[in-house]
Amino acid sequence: MTSSGTNSGATPGQARSAPDGPASWAAAWEVLLPAAQAPARARGRTLQAALREAVRSGRLAAGTRLPSTRELAADLGVSRGLVTEAYEQLTAEGYLRSSRGAGTWVGGAVRAAHPGARDLAPRSLGARADFLPGTPDLSLFPRAAWAAAHRGVLAELPHSALGYPDPRGLPRLRTALAGLLARRRGVVADPERIVVVSGVAQAITLLGCVLHARGVRTVGVEDPGSPDHGALYASAGIGAVPLPLDEEGPAMGPLREAQVRAVVTTPAHQFPSGIAYSARRRAALLDWARSVDGLVIEDDYDGDFRYDRAPVGALQGLDPEHVAYTGSVSKSLAPGLRLGWLLVPQAFAEEVVERKRTMDLGHPVVDQALLARFVERGDYDRHLRRCQRAYKERRDVLVSALEEHFPGVEVSGIAAGLHVIARLPGRHGPLDRFLERAAAARVAVRPLAAYGASAGDGVRLVIGYGHLSPARIREGVRVMADATRA
Structure with a gap:
């Protein structure tokens, strides 16, 4: 099988760009150079492996037109037969496709493995109730x-x-x-x-x-x-x-x-x-x-x-x-x-x-x-007034729900911000057992002890509420109480 091409005029060692995929071909061309420097007996296998990896990695994108066998052989300084054999092998495997008189192209069957970017933003994934402090209600954003x-x-x-x-x-x-x-x-x-x-x-x-x-x-x-x-x-x-x-x-x-x-x-x-x-x-x-x-x-x-x-x-x-x-x-x-x-x-x-x-x-x-x-x-002052009303209501709801589901709870701290400190009655301890039960119920909550050595003993929690609706606050406290009740 031979492939015809329309590129001409490049000197040996200079990458020729295909008319329909110059950027893609130029970006991948250098990965083939080691094939030309491989020992003669391994040169064919090395060229095939390099072409295969270029397609898999996406450096040669689907639809990219490759140089003719004559041009690529001249660029790499190898025999035309070696390039022809590589093209034929990768065509048989599905990496390339060819048409007499139209040239050789990267096939569309292979999907390059482009790893997705991970999202490392702090979130309580899968939490049924998320009481972690520090986040405002982003749905209030104006x-x-x-x-x-x-x-x-x-x-x-x-x-x-x-x-x-x-x-x-x-x-x-x-x-x-x-x-x-x-x-x-x-x-x-x-x-x-x-x-x-x-x-x-x-x-x-x-x-x-x-x-x-x-x-x-x-x-x-x-x-x-x-x-x-x-x-x-x-x-x-x-x-x-x-x-x-x-x-x-x-x-x-x-x-x-x-x-x-x-x-x-x-x-x-x-x-x-x-x-x-x-x-x-x-x-x-x-x-x-x-x-x-x-x-x-x-x-x-x-x-x-x-x-x-x-x-x-x-x-x-x-x-x-x-x-x-x-x-x-x-x-x-x-x-x-x-x-x-x-x-x-x-x-x-x-x-x-x-x-x-x-x-x-x-x-x-x-x-x-x-x-x-x-x-x-x-606009900023108006937004702050709106947030003030919303967060005050949520704090009141949280305190009421804690008193209902954890009788004897002590809520401390001034009426401000987006979190409260709640000290639960002794029967809900010890702390590590409480946290295990909460985690098993998919309740995200953080103890005061997580923030320093002076936090004191017992079950003392830092409960964030700003990002939760009143209904979610009530439900979350109920779930936490059911899961951790001794």
Whole structure:
């Protein structure tokens, strides 16, 4: 069998491209070169194996036209008979197809094995009831208003704005955020000291890099607290020192004894214990920072959500030169947007901005302009009010369901955020047995002990509710109670 072709003019060793599949053929051509360098007795088998693998892997896609036997033989520096034999063998196997006078093509019977990309997003797959904390109700995301803002931004954004941005963020967004945070959280917000970041995680990483460059090797973290804080600082080469809490906030004795000069805090709604730092402890924490010329990093992850009274203002408002303040839209809009902010003391501003510049050259411009417009037009405030109503109702439903199905339960923490702490009566223990039964019933729930050594004894759970409808909350608590009842 011989194959005719229309390509000509290529020199030996130069890949000729087939008229109907040049890109596909050129991408796979080099895999055949080892066949030409194989020992003479193995050259035919090597060429067949290379062609077969090129088709299987998808480097030669279905429908790609191959060079004629004469052209391929000349390119590879082998005999035409060897190429003809390879074409005939792979045609018989179904990898290729040929037609006299039309050439040789990759057949359509073989489906290249393209491995699918795995999704490593954190999810409770297969859970009958998912009470894991930290996720807002993504169905509340204001799609219509967001889409309208997106269209408006694309219509008004000048071409010049699509270049590399100010690493701090668009001036328009920083100005909008300064007004928003001053009004809602009592922050001393200078737009020149706001850095737009891809969430609190990047803010903490930036601060970690700057602290490490200044010689800091340890920071204090709340215990119990978010495990992400310690992991993020570890990525910057900084160790985490656990600092125990009492009912008012971080215990000051252990903080002073730790000899750290930076501490990560969640004063408005401590995660996961649910307490709010007392006024006395907030003042003591700032006194400590001034005495050691230290830095308090304030993670205000859900400060907008307080249901029994107005939220307590941010700690940063009391001492902007010793507190770095960070927050994001991850709980208010959606974590997938990766939009947040960092307000830094003047002494850190230049170094943080330079780290941000070298890290990613600035945040995506369209996303920044979109959030700015969303804030400016009042859409963000309207969305927050809607979320406030929904989450307050769900918290009330959760507390009621726990009291119904777990008589004697103690629910602690302020009426805020997206989770509660529930301490179940002793008859539901021990903890490991409770968790085994819950898991067997496909109930996803996390113990307070998972967040640090100071969590205490008994069955104490961190129960997230923001992402669940009232009906799902009631049903989930019932299922958990049925599965774990002693």
